[in-house]
């Protein structure tokens with residue numbers, strides 16, 4: 001009994017057009033595309049299961065792109081689906097614009113809740129830095145910065161600057 005197996009089968013799923021972006025690489029403004037690249041474990045050359053995947057949002061001209069996290073990818077996929085359905089005349093232009101508004105609203109809400117969490121976190125580090133003496137803060141910055149959360153180090157520097165001025 002023997003098995004022939006491999007890891008290298010690649011499957012590309014195209015989700016289509018998302019929205020217009022200006023490319024940082026080739027400087028063209030065009031409609032960026034969404035795709036998923038999945039790498040499969042194969043057995044006797046037959047793809048069995050995906051072991052790795054990347055969600056890419058990219059420029060159609062030079063292929064420069066961004067890797068998307070799961071939540072962002074789901075939003076962009078929803079936008080691409082709405083666009084494809086409209087091109088295929090499954091939905092009207094008006095339905096397309098309503099659905100896109102809804103998706104953008106959802107994306108904005110998520111950004112806001114993420115930002116407010118970041119603000120709360122930085123407030124926590126600021127409070128912690130404010131409780132320490134000048135000498136303690138200087139020692140931390142000079143000798144122990146790698147033992148602390150980078151966000152605390154930023155807060156510690158800001159706190160010291162504030163006290164100096």
Ligand SMILES: [Zn+2]
Pocket residue numbers: 023024025026027028059060061062063064
């Ligand atoms: Zn480009």
